[in-house]
Amino acid sequence: MPSLGADMAAATLMTWGVKPGDSVKRGDVIAEVETDKGLIEIEVFQDGTIDELTAQIGDKLPVGAVLAKIRESGEKPAAPATKPPSPEKHVRVSPLARKIAAELGVDLSTITGTGPGGAIEKADVERAASKATPPAPAEPVSAMRRAIAAAMAKSNREIPHYHLATRIDMTRPMKWLEAENARLPIQQRLLPAALLLKAVACALKQHPDLNGHWKDEQLVRIDAVHINFAIATRQGGLITPAIHDVDGKSPAEIMAALHDLIPRAKEGHLRSSELSEGTITVTSLGDLGVESVFGVIYPPQVAIVGFGSISEQAWAENGMLGVRPVLQATLAGDHRATDGRTGARFLDSLNRHFQQPESL
Amino acid sequence: MTADEIKAAIFASLAPIAPEADPATLAPNANFREALDIDSYDFLRFLIALSGKLGVEIPEADYARLATLESMTAYFSKSPALSGG
Numbered sequence: 513m514p515s516l517g518a519d520m521a522a523a524t525l526m527t528w529g530v531k532p533g534d535s536v537k538r539g540d541v542i543a544e545v546e547t548d549k550g551l552i553e554i555e556v557f558q559d560g561t562i563d564e565l566t567a568q569i570g571d572k573l574p575v576g577a578v579l580a581k582i583r584e585s586g587e588k589p590a591a592p593a594t595k596p597p598s599p600e601k602h603v604r605v606s607p608l609a610r611k612i613a614a615e616l617g618v619d620l621s622t623i624t625g626t627g628p629g630g631a632i633e634k635a636d637v638e639r640a641a642s643k644a645t646p647p648a649p650a651e652p653v654s655a656m657r658r659a660i661a662a663a664m665a666k667s668n669r670e671i672p673h674y675h676l677a678t679r680i681d682m683t684r685p686m687k688w689l690e691a692e693n694a695r696l697p698i699q700q701r702l703l704p705a706a707l708l709l710k711a712v713a714c715a716l717k718q719h720p721d722l723n724g725h726w727k728d729e730q731l732v733r734i735d736a737v738h739i740n741f742a743i744a745t746r747q748g749g750l751i752t753p754a755i756h757d758v759d760g761k762s763p764a765e766i767m768a769a770l771h772d773l774i775p776r777a778k779e780g781h782l783r784s785s786e787l788s789e790g791t792i793t794v795t796s797l798g799d800l801g802v803e804s805v806f807g808v809i810y811p812p813q814v815a816i817v818g819f820g821s822i823s824e825q826a827w828a829e830n831g832m833l834g835v836r837p838v839l840q841a842t843l844a845g846d847h848r849a850t851d852g853r854t855g856a857r858f859l860d861s862l863n864r865h866f867q868q869p870e871s872l
Numbered sequence: 873m874t875a876d877e878i879k880a881a882i883f884a885s886l887a888p889i890a891p892e893a894d895p896a897t898l899a900p901n902a903n904f905r906e907a908l909d910i911d912s913y914d915f916l917r918f919l920i921a922l923s924g925k926l927g928v929e930i931p932e933a934d935y936a937r938l939a940t941l942e943s944m945t946a947y948f949s950k951s952p953a954l955s956g957g
Contacts, residue, residue, distance in 0.1 A: 606891075608891050693932045703912060703913060775917070
Protein backbone atom coordinates (compact mmCIF):
# COMPACT_ATOMS: atom_id res chain seq x y z
CA MET A 513 0.00 0.00 0.00
CA PRO A 514 1.74 3.16 -1.15
CA SER A 515 1.57 6.33 0.89
CA LEU A 516 -0.74 8.68 -0.95
CA GLY A 517 0.18 11.66 1.16
CA ALA A 518 1.40 12.57 4.60
CA ASP A 519 -2.15 12.47 5.85
CA MET A 520 -2.81 8.85 4.88
CA ALA A 521 -2.48 6.02 7.38
CA ALA A 522 -4.53 3.28 5.72
CA ALA A 523 -6.89 2.50 2.86
CA THR A 524 -9.51 -0.13 2.08
CA LEU A 525 -9.02 -2.46 -0.87
CA MET A 526 -12.09 -2.17 -3.10
CA THR A 527 -11.27 -4.07 -6.32
CA TRP A 528 -8.58 -6.11 -7.94
CA GLY A 529 -7.91 -5.48 -11.63
CA VAL A 530 -5.49 -8.39 -12.00
CA LYS A 531 -5.15 -12.03 -11.00
CA PRO A 532 -2.14 -14.28 -10.39
CA GLY A 533 -0.30 -14.99 -13.61
CA ASP A 534 -1.16 -11.66 -15.25
CA SER A 535 1.73 -9.70 -16.74
CA VAL A 536 2.03 -6.10 -15.60
CA LYS A 537 4.24 -3.20 -16.49
CA ARG A 538 5.14 -0.07 -14.58
CA GLY A 539 2.19 2.32 -14.47
CA ASP A 540 -0.51 -0.34 -14.93
CA VAL A 541 -3.50 0.04 -12.62
CA ILE A 542 -3.90 -3.19 -10.65
CA ALA A 543 -6.34 -2.27 -7.90
CA GLU A 544 -8.59 0.41 -6.47
CA VAL A 545 -8.55 1.50 -2.85
CA GLU A 546 -10.87 3.76 -0.94
CA THR A 547 -9.16 6.54 1.00
CA ASP A 548 -10.31 9.72 2.68
CA LYS A 549 -9.64 11.39 -0.67
CA GLY A 550 -11.91 9.07 -2.62
CA LEU A 551 -11.37 6.06 -4.83
CA ILE A 552 -7.73 5.85 -5.91
CA GLU A 553 -6.29 3.63 -8.64
CA ILE A 554 -3.16 1.81 -7.50
CA GLU A 555 -0.41 1.54 -10.09
CA VAL A 556 2.53 -0.85 -10.06
CA PHE A 557 6.07 0.45 -9.98
CA GLN A 558 7.84 -2.41 -11.75
CA ASP A 559 7.39 -4.78 -14.67
CA GLY A 560 6.71 -8.45 -13.99
CA THR A 561 4.07 -11.08 -13.38
CA ILE A 562 1.54 -11.11 -10.56
CA ASP A 563 2.59 -13.99 -8.32
CA GLU A 564 0.16 -13.66 -5.47
CA LEU A 565 -2.59 -11.37 -4.27
CA THR A 566 -1.97 -11.10 -0.54
CA ALA A 567 -4.84 -8.78 0.38
CA GLN A 568 -8.54 -9.44 0.29
CA ILE A 569 -11.21 -7.08 -1.00
CA GLY A 570 -12.58 -5.17 1.95
CA ASP A 571 -9.32 -5.32 3.92
CA LYS A 572 -8.28 -2.07 5.56
CA LEU A 573 -4.54 -1.96 4.98
CA PRO A 574 -1.96 0.32 6.58
CA VAL A 575 0.59 2.19 4.47
CA GLY A 576 3.42 -0.21 3.67
CA ALA A 577 1.26 -3.36 3.74
CA VAL A 578 1.89 -5.81 0.91
CA LEU A 579 -0.98 -5.89 -1.58
CA ALA A 580 0.49 -8.32 -4.07
CA LYS A 581 3.71 -10.07 -4.89
CA ILE A 582 5.16 -9.37 -8.32
CA ARG A 583 7.68 -11.70 -9.89
CA GLU A 584 10.29 -10.08 -12.06
CA SER A 585 11.18 -11.67 -15.41
CA GLY A 586 13.31 -14.77 -14.85
CA GLU A 587 12.20 -15.27 -11.25
CA LYS A 588 10.59 -18.60 -10.37
CA PRO A 589 6.96 -18.44 -9.24
CA ALA A 590 6.40 -18.74 -5.50
CA ALA A 591 4.74 -21.87 -4.15
CA PRO A 592 0.99 -21.38 -3.88
CA ALA A 593 -0.01 -20.44 -0.35
CA THR A 594 -3.61 -19.53 0.23
CA LYS A 595 -6.32 -19.28 -2.35
CA PRO A 596 -6.15 -15.79 -3.84
CA PRO A 597 -9.25 -13.68 -3.81
CA SER A 598 -11.09 -13.65 -7.09
CA PRO A 599 -11.46 -10.30 -8.81
CA GLU A 600 -14.79 -8.73 -7.92
CA LYS A 601 -17.03 -6.49 -9.88
CA HIS A 602 -16.29 -2.85 -9.15
CA VAL A 603 -19.18 -1.08 -7.48
CA ARG A 604 -19.36 2.56 -8.49
CA VAL A 605 -20.91 5.34 -6.51
CA SER A 606 -22.02 8.66 -7.99
CA PRO A 607 -20.48 11.73 -6.29
CA LEU A 608 -23.95 12.96 -5.35
CA ALA A 609 -24.85 9.59 -3.82
CA ARG A 610 -21.61 9.59 -1.86
CA LYS A 611 -22.29 13.10 -0.59
CA ILE A 612 -25.85 12.27 0.45
CA ALA A 613 -24.69 9.03 2.09
CA ALA A 614 -22.18 10.99 4.16
CA GLU A 615 -24.85 13.50 5.14
CA LEU A 616 -27.38 10.85 6.07
CA GLY A 617 -24.87 8.53 7.71
CA VAL A 618 -25.61 5.66 5.31
CA ASP A 619 -23.00 2.93 4.93
CA LEU A 620 -22.47 2.53 1.17
CA SER A 621 -21.25 -1.03 1.56
CA THR A 622 -24.77 -2.07 2.63
CA ILE A 623 -26.45 -0.73 -0.52
CA THR A 624 -27.15 -2.51 -3.79
CA GLY A 625 -26.96 -0.02 -6.63
CA THR A 626 -29.63 0.15 -9.32
CA GLY A 627 -27.80 2.53 -11.68
CA PRO A 628 -25.88 1.62 -14.84
CA GLY A 629 -23.57 -1.31 -14.14
CA GLY A 630 -24.86 -1.55 -10.58
CA ALA A 631 -23.73 1.97 -9.69
CA ILE A 632 -25.12 3.35 -6.45
CA GLU A 633 -27.16 6.46 -7.15
CA LYS A 634 -28.92 9.13 -5.10
CA ALA A 635 -32.24 7.23 -5.06
CA ASP A 636 -30.51 4.08 -3.75
CA VAL A 637 -29.02 6.01 -0.84
CA GLU A 638 -32.28 7.76 -0.03
CA ARG A 639 -34.13 4.43 -0.12
CA ALA A 640 -31.57 2.90 2.24
CA ALA A 641 -31.76 5.93 4.53
CA SER A 642 -35.52 5.71 4.76
CA LYS A 643 -35.28 2.06 5.89
CA ALA A 644 -32.67 2.76 8.53
CA THR A 645 -34.06 3.16 12.05
CA PRO A 646 -33.08 5.36 13.69
CA PRO A 647 -30.99 7.44 11.26
CA ALA A 648 -27.34 7.62 12.26
CA PRO A 649 -26.16 11.10 13.24
CA ALA A 650 -24.14 12.86 10.54
CA GLU A 651 -20.40 12.86 10.98
CA PRO A 652 -19.45 16.20 12.49
CA VAL A 653 -16.18 16.21 10.53
CA SER A 654 -15.81 14.60 7.12
CA ALA A 655 -13.09 12.07 6.39
CA MET A 656 -11.45 14.44 3.92
CA ARG A 657 -11.47 17.26 6.47
CA ARG A 658 -9.80 14.92 8.99
CA ALA A 659 -7.16 14.01 6.39
CA ILE A 660 -6.43 17.66 5.64
CA ALA A 661 -6.28 18.40 9.36
CA ALA A 662 -3.77 15.61 9.93
CA ALA A 663 -1.48 16.72 7.09
CA MET A 664 -1.58 20.40 7.95
CA ALA A 665 -1.05 19.75 11.67
CA LYS A 666 1.96 17.57 10.85
CA SER A 667 3.31 20.33 8.59
CA ASN A 668 2.93 23.07 11.18
CA ARG A 669 4.35 20.80 13.88
CA GLU A 670 7.43 19.68 11.97
CA ILE A 671 8.24 22.26 9.30
CA PRO A 672 9.71 25.65 10.18
CA HIS A 673 8.07 27.76 7.48
CA TYR A 674 9.32 31.03 6.07
CA HIS A 675 7.01 33.16 3.91
CA LEU A 676 7.81 35.58 1.06
CA ALA A 677 5.57 37.54 -1.29
CA THR A 678 5.97 39.56 -4.45
CA ARG A 679 3.68 41.50 -6.79
CA ILE A 680 3.93 40.63 -10.45
CA ASP A 681 2.84 42.84 -13.34
CA MET A 682 0.73 40.48 -15.46
CA THR A 683 0.21 42.83 -18.42
CA ARG A 684 2.37 40.83 -20.80
CA PRO A 685 1.17 37.33 -19.87
CA MET A 686 -2.49 38.39 -19.93
CA LYS A 687 -2.10 40.04 -23.34
CA TRP A 688 -0.34 36.94 -24.62
CA LEU A 689 -3.11 34.75 -23.21
CA GLU A 690 -5.81 36.94 -24.73
CA ALA A 691 -4.17 36.77 -28.15
CA GLU A 692 -3.73 32.99 -27.92
CA ASN A 693 -7.31 32.44 -26.82
CA ALA A 694 -8.66 34.69 -29.55
CA ARG A 695 -7.28 32.32 -32.18
CA LEU A 696 -8.12 29.07 -30.38
CA PRO A 697 -11.46 27.22 -30.39
CA ILE A 698 -13.03 27.14 -26.94
CA GLN A 699 -12.01 23.50 -26.36
CA GLN A 700 -8.34 24.47 -26.58
CA ARG A 701 -8.38 27.80 -24.77
CA LEU A 702 -6.00 28.35 -21.90
CA LEU A 703 -6.73 29.43 -18.37
CA PRO A 704 -4.19 31.54 -16.49
CA ALA A 705 -3.52 28.46 -14.33
CA ALA A 706 -1.67 26.83 -17.24
CA LEU A 707 0.73 29.78 -17.39
CA LEU A 708 1.12 29.91 -13.60
CA LEU A 709 2.09 26.25 -13.44
CA LYS A 710 4.53 26.52 -16.34
CA ALA A 711 6.19 29.60 -14.89
CA VAL A 712 6.62 27.82 -11.54
CA ALA A 713 8.17 24.80 -13.27
CA CYS A 714 10.60 26.99 -15.23
CA ALA A 715 11.65 28.87 -12.09
CA LEU A 716 12.12 25.59 -10.20
CA LYS A 717 14.60 24.38 -12.79
CA GLN A 718 16.73 27.39 -11.81
CA HIS A 719 16.20 26.82 -8.07
CA PRO A 720 16.07 23.04 -7.62
CA ASP A 721 16.45 23.23 -3.84
CA LEU A 722 12.76 24.06 -3.70
CA ASN A 723 11.77 21.02 -5.73
CA GLY A 724 12.09 17.88 -3.65
CA HIS A 725 11.41 16.15 -0.37
CA TRP A 726 12.79 16.43 3.16
CA LYS A 727 13.70 12.89 4.16
CA ASP A 728 15.91 11.52 6.93
CA GLU A 729 16.97 15.00 7.99
CA GLN A 730 18.18 16.01 4.54
CA LEU A 731 16.93 17.57 1.33
CA VAL A 732 16.40 15.13 -1.51
CA ARG A 733 16.31 17.13 -4.75
CA ILE A 734 14.15 15.68 -7.52
CA ASP A 735 14.94 16.35 -11.17
CA ALA A 736 11.39 15.93 -12.44
CA VAL A 737 8.93 18.69 -11.67
CA HIS A 738 5.64 17.11 -10.59
CA ILE A 739 3.36 19.88 -9.34
CA ASN A 740 0.54 19.15 -6.93
CA PHE A 741 -2.27 21.50 -7.86
CA ALA A 742 -4.83 22.29 -5.18
CA ILE A 743 -8.37 21.57 -6.39
CA ALA A 744 -11.48 22.30 -4.33
CA THR A 745 -14.15 19.62 -4.52
CA ARG A 746 -17.83 20.45 -4.65
CA GLN A 747 -18.29 18.59 -1.37
CA GLY A 748 -16.15 21.23 0.33
CA GLY A 749 -12.83 19.41 0.57
CA LEU A 750 -9.48 19.98 -1.05
CA ILE A 751 -7.38 17.55 -3.01
CA THR A 752 -3.96 18.12 -4.52
CA PRO A 753 -3.12 15.65 -7.29
CA ALA A 754 0.10 16.07 -9.24
CA ILE A 755 0.61 17.00 -12.86
CA HIS A 756 3.73 15.16 -13.91
CA ASP A 757 6.73 16.65 -15.73
CA VAL A 758 5.28 20.16 -15.94
CA ASP A 759 8.65 21.60 -16.97
CA GLY A 760 8.57 19.62 -20.22
CA LYS A 761 5.01 20.56 -21.12
CA SER A 762 3.78 23.56 -23.11
CA PRO A 763 0.95 25.67 -21.66
CA ALA A 764 -1.41 23.88 -24.07
CA GLU A 765 -0.23 20.50 -22.80
CA ILE A 766 -0.63 21.66 -19.20
CA MET A 767 -4.17 22.78 -20.03
CA ALA A 768 -4.87 19.35 -21.51
CA ALA A 769 -3.52 17.77 -18.32
CA LEU A 770 -5.85 19.97 -16.28
CA HIS A 771 -8.79 18.88 -18.43
CA ASP A 772 -7.87 15.28 -17.61
CA LEU A 773 -7.06 15.78 -13.94
CA ILE A 774 -9.61 18.23 -12.52
CA PRO A 775 -12.80 16.32 -13.42
CA ARG A 776 -11.27 13.09 -12.08
CA ALA A 777 -10.16 14.85 -8.90
CA LYS A 778 -13.61 16.29 -8.33
CA GLU A 779 -15.18 12.87 -8.90
CA GLY A 780 -12.70 11.24 -6.52
CA HIS A 781 -11.05 9.05 -9.12
CA LEU A 782 -7.30 9.58 -9.07
CA ARG A 783 -4.25 7.37 -9.56
CA SER A 784 -1.78 6.57 -6.82
CA SER A 785 1.13 8.24 -8.63
CA GLU A 786 -0.87 11.47 -8.81
CA LEU A 787 -1.04 11.56 -5.02
CA SER A 788 2.38 10.27 -4.08
CA GLU A 789 4.87 11.75 -6.52
CA GLY A 790 4.39 15.53 -6.22
CA THR A 791 7.56 17.55 -5.73
CA ILE A 792 5.96 20.93 -4.89
CA THR A 793 2.45 22.28 -4.45
CA VAL A 794 0.78 25.25 -6.15
CA THR A 795 -2.40 26.70 -4.72
CA SER A 796 -4.45 29.42 -6.35
CA LEU A 797 -7.40 31.09 -4.69
CA GLY A 798 -7.75 33.86 -7.23
CA ASP A 799 -11.22 32.67 -8.15
CA LEU A 800 -12.38 33.61 -4.68
CA GLY A 801 -11.00 37.11 -4.97
CA VAL A 802 -8.25 36.93 -2.35
CA GLU A 803 -5.10 38.92 -3.06
CA SER A 804 -2.61 36.62 -1.31
CA VAL A 805 -2.33 32.99 -0.30
CA PHE A 806 0.18 32.00 2.36
CA GLY A 807 0.24 28.23 2.07
CA VAL A 808 1.15 25.42 4.41
CA ILE A 809 3.78 23.05 3.00
CA TYR A 810 2.57 19.54 2.23
CA PRO A 811 5.14 17.15 3.74
CA PRO A 812 7.54 15.73 2.68
CA GLN A 813 7.70 18.58 0.13
CA VAL A 814 9.78 21.64 0.99
CA ALA A 815 7.83 24.47 -0.63
CA ILE A 816 4.40 25.66 -1.67
CA VAL A 817 3.64 28.50 -4.10
CA GLY A 818 0.48 30.55 -3.67
CA PHE A 819 -1.31 32.77 -6.17
CA GLY A 820 -4.04 35.29 -5.46
CA SER A 821 -6.36 36.91 -7.96
CA ILE A 822 -5.12 38.77 -11.02
CA SER A 823 -6.72 42.16 -10.48
CA GLU A 824 -6.29 45.72 -11.68
CA GLN A 825 -4.10 47.65 -9.27
CA ALA A 826 -2.09 50.84 -9.15
CA TRP A 827 1.43 50.22 -10.41
CA ALA A 828 4.25 52.75 -10.25
CA GLU A 829 7.11 52.48 -12.73
CA ASN A 830 9.70 54.99 -13.91
CA GLY A 831 8.00 57.72 -11.90
CA MET A 832 4.65 57.09 -13.58
CA LEU A 833 1.53 55.69 -11.95
CA GLY A 834 -0.69 53.42 -14.00
CA VAL A 835 -3.25 50.65 -13.63
CA ARG A 836 -2.17 47.13 -14.50
CA PRO A 837 -3.28 43.54 -13.93
CA VAL A 838 -1.31 42.45 -10.89
CA LEU A 839 -0.78 39.05 -9.34
CA GLN A 840 0.57 38.48 -5.86
CA ALA A 841 2.75 35.38 -5.74
CA THR A 842 3.88 33.89 -2.45
CA LEU A 843 6.30 31.21 -1.43
CA ALA A 844 6.34 29.23 1.78
CA GLY A 845 9.65 27.42 2.17
CA ASP A 846 10.92 24.80 4.59
CA HIS A 847 13.70 26.54 6.50
CA ARG A 848 15.41 23.21 7.10
CA ALA A 849 15.92 22.84 3.34
CA THR A 850 16.38 26.41 2.12
CA ASP A 851 16.58 29.95 3.37
CA GLY A 852 14.84 33.16 2.40
CA ARG A 853 17.55 34.08 -0.10
CA THR A 854 16.76 31.01 -2.21
CA GLY A 855 13.06 31.75 -1.93
CA ALA A 856 13.51 35.38 -2.95
CA ARG A 857 15.56 34.41 -5.99
CA PHE A 858 12.91 31.89 -6.96
CA LEU A 859 10.19 34.58 -6.86
CA ASP A 860 12.40 36.88 -8.93
CA SER A 861 12.86 34.13 -11.52
CA LEU A 862 9.12 33.51 -11.51
CA ASN A 863 8.53 37.17 -12.32
CA ARG A 864 11.08 37.08 -15.14
CA HIS A 865 9.39 34.06 -16.72
CA PHE A 866 6.02 35.79 -16.59
CA GLN A 867 7.52 38.76 -18.44
CA GLN A 868 8.45 36.44 -21.34
CA PRO A 869 5.18 34.54 -21.81
CA GLU A 870 6.00 33.55 -25.37
CA SER A 871 8.93 31.50 -24.07
CA LEU A 872 6.85 29.57 -21.53
CA MET B 873 -34.30 28.36 -31.01
CA THR B 874 -36.65 29.51 -28.22
CA ALA B 875 -35.56 30.89 -24.85
CA ASP B 876 -36.85 27.73 -23.16
CA GLU B 877 -34.78 25.56 -25.49
CA ILE B 878 -31.70 27.65 -24.73
CA LYS B 879 -32.34 27.33 -20.98
CA ALA B 880 -32.73 23.58 -21.39
CA ALA B 881 -29.34 23.46 -23.15
CA ILE B 882 -27.81 25.56 -20.36
CA PHE B 883 -29.05 23.22 -17.64
CA ALA B 884 -28.10 20.12 -19.60
CA SER B 885 -24.55 21.50 -19.91
CA LEU B 886 -24.51 22.31 -16.23
CA ALA B 887 -25.67 18.90 -15.00
CA PRO B 888 -22.33 17.04 -15.16
CA ILE B 889 -20.50 19.97 -13.56
CA ALA B 890 -22.91 20.84 -10.75
CA PRO B 891 -25.17 17.80 -10.50
CA GLU B 892 -26.76 19.07 -7.32
CA ALA B 893 -27.83 22.37 -8.94
CA ASP B 894 -31.59 22.75 -9.15
CA PRO B 895 -32.58 24.95 -12.11
CA ALA B 896 -35.80 25.90 -10.34
CA THR B 897 -33.87 27.62 -7.57
CA LEU B 898 -31.66 29.75 -9.83
CA ALA B 899 -32.84 33.36 -10.04
CA PRO B 900 -32.65 34.67 -13.64
CA ASN B 901 -30.54 37.67 -12.66
CA ALA B 902 -28.34 35.95 -10.07
CA ASN B 903 -24.63 35.72 -10.80
CA PHE B 904 -24.41 32.26 -12.31
CA ARG B 905 -20.97 31.35 -10.98
CA GLU B 906 -21.55 32.68 -7.49
CA ALA B 907 -25.00 31.13 -7.12
CA LEU B 908 -23.79 27.71 -8.23
CA ASP B 909 -20.28 27.91 -6.75
CA ILE B 910 -18.58 27.38 -10.10
CA ASP B 911 -14.87 28.07 -10.37
CA SER B 912 -13.14 29.34 -13.50
CA TYR B 913 -12.23 25.85 -14.68
CA ASP B 914 -15.77 24.53 -14.32
CA PHE B 915 -17.11 27.64 -16.03
CA LEU B 916 -14.87 26.94 -19.02
CA ARG B 917 -16.00 23.31 -19.00
CA PHE B 918 -19.61 24.46 -18.91
CA LEU B 919 -19.09 26.83 -21.86
CA ILE B 920 -17.35 24.11 -23.86
CA ALA B 921 -20.36 21.83 -23.32
CA LEU B 922 -22.85 24.60 -24.09
CA SER B 923 -20.97 25.68 -27.21
CA GLY B 924 -21.14 22.08 -28.41
CA LYS B 925 -24.83 21.69 -27.65
CA LEU B 926 -25.86 24.94 -29.30
CA GLY B 927 -23.33 24.82 -32.13
CA VAL B 928 -22.27 28.38 -31.32
CA GLU B 929 -18.71 29.60 -31.00
CA ILE B 930 -18.28 31.75 -27.87
CA PRO B 931 -15.38 34.23 -28.08
CA GLU B 932 -13.50 34.71 -24.83
CA ALA B 933 -14.25 38.44 -25.06
CA ASP B 934 -17.95 37.60 -24.62
CA TYR B 935 -17.59 35.65 -21.36
CA ALA B 936 -18.51 38.76 -19.36
CA ARG B 937 -21.88 38.80 -21.12
CA LEU B 938 -22.69 35.35 -19.74
CA ALA B 939 -22.85 36.25 -16.06
CA THR B 940 -26.51 35.44 -15.40
CA LEU B 941 -29.11 33.02 -16.72
CA GLU B 942 -31.01 36.00 -18.14
CA SER B 943 -28.01 37.50 -19.93
CA MET B 944 -26.97 34.09 -21.23
CA THR B 945 -30.39 33.45 -22.68
CA ALA B 946 -30.43 36.91 -24.27
CA TYR B 947 -26.91 36.42 -25.68
CA PHE B 948 -27.72 33.13 -27.38
CA SER B 949 -31.16 34.32 -28.52
CA LYS B 950 -29.41 37.02 -30.51
CA SER B 951 -26.82 34.64 -31.94
CA PRO B 952 -27.20 34.54 -35.75
CA ALA B 953 -26.59 30.80 -35.65
CA LEU B 954 -29.65 30.27 -33.43
CA SER B 955 -31.97 33.05 -34.45
CA GLY B 956 -31.70 32.33 -38.13
CA GLY B 957 -30.57 35.92 -38.64
